[in-house]
Amino acid sequence: MAYPPAARSSTAPQPSVKVILTSADVQRVVDRIAHQILEKTQGAQQTVLLGIPTRGAPLARRLAARISAFEGVDVPVGVLDITLYRDDLRRHATRAIGPTELPAGGIDGKRVVLVDDVLFSGRTVRAALDALNDVGRPASVQLAVLVDRGHRELPIRADYVGKNIPTSLAESVKVTLAETDGADEVKLYGGDR
Amino acid sequence: MIRHLLSGADLDAATATRILDTAAEMATVAGREVKKLPALRGRTVVNLFYEDSTRTRISFEAAAKRLSADVINFSAKGSSVAKGESLKDTALTLQAMGADAVVVRHPASGAPHRLADWVDGSVVNAGDGTHEHPTQALLDAYTMRSRLGRIAGLSVAVVGDVLHSRVARSNVLLLSTLGAKVTLVGPPTLIPVDIAQALAPGTDVSYDLDAVLPQSDVVMMLRVQRERMNDSYFPSAREYARRYGLDGPRMRRLPEHAIVMHPGPMNRGMEITPEVADSPRSTIVEQVANGVSVRMAVLYLLLGGNNR
Amino acid sequence: MSAYLITNVSVVGGAPTDLLIRDGVVAGTGTGLAAPDATAVDGTGLVALPGLVDLHTHLREPGREDAETVESGSRAAALGGYTAVCAMANTSPVADTAGVVEQVWRLGREAGLVDVQPIGAVTVGLAGEHLAELGAMADSAARVRIFSDDGHCVADPRLMRRALEYVKAFDGIIAQHAEEPRLTEGAQMHEGEVSTRLGLTGWPAVAEEAIIARDVLLAEHVGSRLHICHVSTAGSVEVLRQAKARGVRVTAEVTPHHLLLTDEKAATYDPVYKVNPPLRTDSDIAALRAALAEGVIDVIATDHAPHAVEDKECEWAYARPGMLGLETALSIALDVLGPQWDLIAERMSRAPARIAGLADHGHDPAPGVPANLTLVDPAVRRTIEPAELASRSRNTPYARMTLPGRIVATFLRGEPTVLDGKAVK
Numbered sequence: 001m002a003y004p005p006a007a008r009s010s011t012a013p014q015p016s017v018k019v020i021l022t023s024a025d026v027q028r029v030v031d032r033i034a035h036q037i038l039e040k041t042q043g044a045q046q047t048v049l050l051g052i053p054t055r056g057a058p059l060a061r062r063l064a065a066r067i068s069a070f071e072g073v074d075v076p077v078g079v080l081d082i083t084l085y086r087d088d089l090r091r092h093a094t095r096a097i098g099p100t101e102l103p104a105g106g107i108d109g110k111r112v113v114l115v116d117d118v119l120f121s122g123r124t125v126r127a128a129l130d131a132l133n134d135v136g137r138p139a140s141v142q143l144a145v146l147v148d149r150g151h152r153e154l155p156i157r158a159d160y161v162g163k164n165i166p167t168s169l170a171e172s173v174k175v176t177l178a179e180t181d182g183a184d185e186v187k188l189y190g191g192d193r
Numbered sequence: 194m195i196r197h198l199l200s201g202a203d204l205d206a207a208t209a210t211r212i213l214d215t216a217a218e219m220a221t222v223a224g225r226e227v228k229k230l231p232a233l234r235g236r237t238v239v240n241l242f243y244e245d246s247t248r249t250r251i252s253f254e255a256a257a258k259r260l261s262a263d264v265i266n267f268s269a270k271g272s273s274v275a276k277g278e279s280l281k282d283t284a285l286t287l288q289a290m291g292a293d294a295v296v297v298r299h300p301a302s303g304a305p306h307r308l309a310d311w312v313d314g315s316v317v318n319a320g321d322g323t324h325e326h327p328t329q330a331l332l333d334a335y336t337m338r339s340r341l342g343r344i345a346g347l348s349v350a351v352v353g354d355v356l357h358s359r360v361a362r363s364n365v366l367l368l369s370t371l372g373a374k375v376t377l378v379g380p381p382t383l384i385p386v387d388i389a390q391a392l393a394p395g396t397d398v399s400y401d402l403d404a405v406l407p408q409s410d411v412v413m414m415l416r417v418q419r420e421r422m423n424d425s426y427f428p429s430a431r432e433y434a435r436r437y438g439l440d441g442p443r444m445r446r447l448p449e450h451a452i453v454m455h456p457g458p459m460n461r462g463m464e465i466t467p468e469v470a471d472s473p474r475s476t477i478v479e480q481v482a483n484g485v486s487v488r489m490a491v492l493y494l495l496l497g498g499n500n501r
Numbered sequence: 502m503s504a505y506l507i508t509n510v511s512v513v514g515g516a517p518t519d520l521l522i523r524d525g526v527v528a529g530t531g532t533g534l535a536a537p538d539a540t541a542v543d544g545t546g547l548v549a550l551p552g553l554v555d556l557h558t559h560l561r562e563p564g565r566e567d568a569e570t571v572e573s574g575s576r577a578a579a580l581g582g583y584t585a586v587c588a589m590a591n592t593s594p595v596a597d598t599a600g601v602v603e604q605v606w607r608l609g610r611e612a613g614l615v616d617v618q619p620i621g622a623v624t625v626g627l628a629g630e631h632l633a634e635l636g637a638m639a640d641s642a643a644r645v646r647i648f649s650d651d652g653h654c655v656a657d658p659r660l661m662r663r664a665l666e667y668v669k670a671f672d673g674i675i676a677q678h679a680e681e682p683r684l685t686e687g688a689q690m691h692e693g694e695v696s697t698r699l700g701l702t703g704w705p706a707v708a709e710e711a712i713i714a715r716d717v718l719l720a721e722h723v724g725s726r727l728h729i730c731h732v733s734t735a736g737s738v739e740v741l742r743q744a745k746a747r748g749v750r751v752t753a754e755v756t757p758h759h760l761l762l763t764d765e766k767a768a769t770y771d772p773v774y775k776v777n778p779p780l781r782t783d784s785d786i787a788a789l790r791a792a793l794a795e796g797v798i799d800v801i802a803t804d805h806a807p808h809a810v811e812d813k814e815c816e817w818a819y820a821r822p823g824m825l826g827l828e829t830a831l832s833i834a835l836d837v838l839g840p841q842w843d844l845i846a847e848r849m850s851r852a853p854a855r856i857a858g859l860a861d862h863g864h865d866p867a868p869g870v871p872a873n874l875t876l877v878d879p880a881v882r883r884t885i886e887p888a889e890l891a892s893r894s895r896n897t898p899y900a901r902m903t904l905p906g907r908i909v910a911t912f913l914r915g916e917p918t919v920l921d922g923k924a925v926k
Contacts, residue, residue: 081218084232084260084493093194094498096211097218134227281814301816302689302700303770322818324700362700391697 021186029162034066036160044073050080052116053098058179060115076103085127107136117175119145122156149173194500197309197316201327201366215490233262239292243269243299253296256488284311315495323357330363332487336476345372350405352378353415356385360456369393382426406446413454414464440466506536510544514842522872525915550846552584552873554853554862557802564593569807569893575614577891579918581827582875582908585862590622591652597622597633599641606643614918621645623664627653639671646858649676656682665725674726684708691764691779704779706734713737717744729753733778735788742797754802755789757833772813772820799852803830807894825897832904872915881907
């Protein structure tokens with residue numbers, strides 16, 4: 001999950017902002033992950049990409065498009081909403097739930113690649129694994145993320161990582177994508193460096 | 194965020210739309226092999242039913258269970274309620290049991306409002322006296338939206354015993370909030386005084402079903418109890434059916450796309466004929482299925498987060 | 502007997518004067534009175550009114566002593582400025598025999614806080630079928646003059662006619678609870694916009710107006726006295742205005758709550774607002790206030806109706822109708838009428854005393870009249886706390902409302918029942 005920057009008032013000192021990935025970087029990273037998926041899945045056979053909302057969904061569609069461009073393989077893409085599986089539902093006001101859209105062929109017996117923007121505590125991925133369990137039985141599950149910022153709280157790791165960013169807990173990572181935010185970029189906010 | 198659902202008036206357009214959108218997602222669970230979501234794990238939902246209504250109770254029970262809540266059914270029969278325990282004492286008992294939500298059906302109008310004063314948890318009105326039944330209105334709205342694609346701008350005729358109908362009151366409130374035009378149709382004896390001012394300005398009243406049908410996108414038939422004729426609300430069941438019942442010829446006066454709804458249970462031959470009830474225009478069976486999804490959405494909205 | 506000298510007090514709104522009370526009567530008035538043996542009461546800023554008289558009180562004893570007793574109700578009355586209350590007949594057993602009315606009368610005497618004047622039932626058991634022994638009650642020690650089936654309407658027109666005629670023999674009066682029973686079956690609140698919204702069965706105004714119209718015609722026909730309890734609608738006011746203009750011997754009362762509260766109060770479904778007749782609308786309130794000023798309505802009567810907690814802490818439909826009134830009536834009157842002291846004295850003391858035939862009550866403090874009076878501080882505003890009321894019950898609709906006026910002292914036949922705002926016993 002990406003975390004938005006803390007709200008700022010005009011009088012507060014400006015926290016530092018650092019661009020980690022530019023638009024061109026994001027494109028290159030997506031291309032690389034697409035290649036890696038092709039490599040590690042024998043040409044994306046029997047593979048389904050499931051994006052985790054919000055930004056995992058467009059990332060999954062981009063990966064599928066690149067895979068199709070590189071090798072002419074059409075990888076089924078879907079969306080897996082994990083809201084109802086979160087372990088922190090009761091800490092917030094009721095969250096709106098999003099759509100879950102599985103590809104027509106389903107996921108049973110398939111290799112599922114979960115796609116998200118940022119890997120942080122690992123709790124989102126745990127929720128996604130629980131959600132998967134309720135919608136079918138994949139042969140195996142892999143994880144692709146644009147950014148891994150560390151600080152795992154669960155024994156979870158990614159199979160495909162666009163960029164590892166060492167961070168402190170005081171910092172936050174914000175991913176924007178053209179589809180959801182108007183432009184591709186990854187920024188690191190905060191700390192007082 | 195609302196804490197209780199006592200009346201259709203508790204829902205503004207945004208909240209109502211959010212419930213309908215959530216219900217649409219909940220509906221997909223019904224098609225899955227594992228018809229269960231973990232959202233309300235560890236939460237306790239009590240169904241407190243002072244009236245027999247197996248349909249409504251089962252619908253709420255299925256909804257709560259699909260969200261993994263623990264469900265306790267507390268029915269008036271065979272419980273301390275039958276021995277004359279007061280609603281307040283029952284409320285305190287449920288409170289002590291740790292009920293996170295109480296779904297209450299009660300013959301007295303306003304009983305859920307009273308209950309909400311006495312329990313910390315959320316109260317969902319599952320029908321109170323001749324007052325309201327807000328989840329029925331939500332499932333009706335959901336059904337209209339899924340059949341006709343929208344609610345705003347629809348002309349909805351609600352036909353029958355409006356005076357005693359909790360379904361009608363909740364529907365007038367909710368449908369008006371969502372931008373539909375409601376016309377209440379029935380004999381003047383069964384239309385309550387000042388209904389438009391009381392519920393929603395812009396609500397129309399008509400005593401002539403045949404005149405209303407050609408302009409209606411939705412016709413909602415209300416259950417009419419035969420016993421009402423003993424109170425002189427109308428002379429006989431036969432006369433009622435002739436003037437306000439929906440039969441095949443009347444149904445054919447409706448526009449091509451129009452649908453026929455009924456909250457059930459039906460009095461076949463009284464307010465609706467079998468031909469109409471079983472026709473493709475009828476949404477009666479869908480309404481039942483949609484009830485579970487809508488009630489899941491309501492329970493999730495009330496209990497799915499920290500809304501205190 | 503002790504003596505009291507009330508100094509610098511305004512008698513019914515007049516210029517400040519002193520009042521000497523001795524041997525149960527007002528012994529003298531005027532400025533600069535001296536009475537070394539008398540207990541001094543500083544009346545500066547206070548208004549002396551003739552002791553208030555309530556034509557319509559439910560004391561619940563015998564039968565529901567958990568809700569109120571003659572003693573607790575008498576204390577509440579004294580604290581409200583009353584020196585006499587008329588106790589309604591719907592007790593258990595019903596006050597439909599000489600024995601029961603004498604019991605209530607005696608209990609009132611023993612409590613000694615107000616004169617408790619029993620009202621006798623019109624029909625046996627309030628059942629509306631057979632006349633109770635009205636003459637025996639009239640001849641009893643209680644000397645009953647008002648008869649009422651309050652809580653129930655004497656709906657049978659023939660029975661009503663007979664009752665009106667019969668009580669002429671001892672200058673009795675029938676106080677009618679005007680409610681056409683078939684039009685109010687299952688009724689829970691005023692029939693109108695709010696009842697429609699709340700899904701509560703309506704109590705239509707016409708159910709009251711139809712009975713009043715019938716009864717003024719009956720009273721006119723037989724030449725009898727008729728009193729209408731708790732008038733609540735604008736339509737009733739019209740019927741009464743016409744009847745009075747024709748010279749019909751009809752009097753009428755309105756309750757404080759019908760002068761102040763509307764049916765919107767039911768929106769919470771809290772049965773503390775459930776009352777019979779029900780709270781009506783703003784336009785009814787306006788008509789009732791005008792009628793009270795004009796004299797179409799003669800009396801403010803409380804319909805003080807105590808109910809045990811369990812009879813109100815429940816569903817609206819299952820709750821008993823009624824609300825407390827004795828300790829707040831004068832404040833509501835002040836709030837509604839302002840400091841029109843003469844009008845307040847007329848509607849809350851003189852007129853009800855005349856109607857009830859209570860010769861010792863309803864007289865402005867003046868030399869020689871029985872010292873039944875009350876002292877009001879109109880400058881004080883007080884917040885009503887149910888727990889502080891003297892009634893055994895808590896069902897006041899004015900909880901946490903701030904109202905003008907406070908009773909500082911009440912004297913019954915020259916003896917204080919309330920001093921410094923507290924009951925003396």
